Amino acid sequence: MMAYADKVVIAPGYGMAVAQAQHKVWELAQLLLDRGVQVKFAIHPVAGRMPGHMNVLLAEAGVPYDFIYDIDDINPEFATTDVALVIGANDTVNLAAGPIRRALSTGCRYSTSAKPGTSS
Secondary structure (H helix, E strand, O other), rough: OOOHHOOOEEEEOHHHHHHHHHHHHHHHHHHEEEEEEOOEEEEEEOOOOOHHHHHHHHHHHHHOOEEEEEHHHHHHHHHOOOEEEOOOOHHHOOOOOOOOEEOOOOOOOOEEEOOOOOOO
């Protein structure tokens, strides 16, 4: 499905760090780029063990900085994104939610790509 998409947003989280999968994720992104797919990375400010953790891991894997976006900057683009690939960041994405909200347990913002009450 991703190979036929126009735009893919990858949202990495702590699970990607634990699996040390940042290099494989970047390899996947490069395959998509070679097929003409627009690829962007959505970074939640507290993804990982500390702020900036995902940025460091993606930089280590060779992801260019202009592919990496803060969640506030990329959130409006989810409406025109064909595929959102969430890797180890399930706590920062809630498809059943409306616009940006704050989690009651942590106060952290999370992104959403669906309208309330829908699954797409």
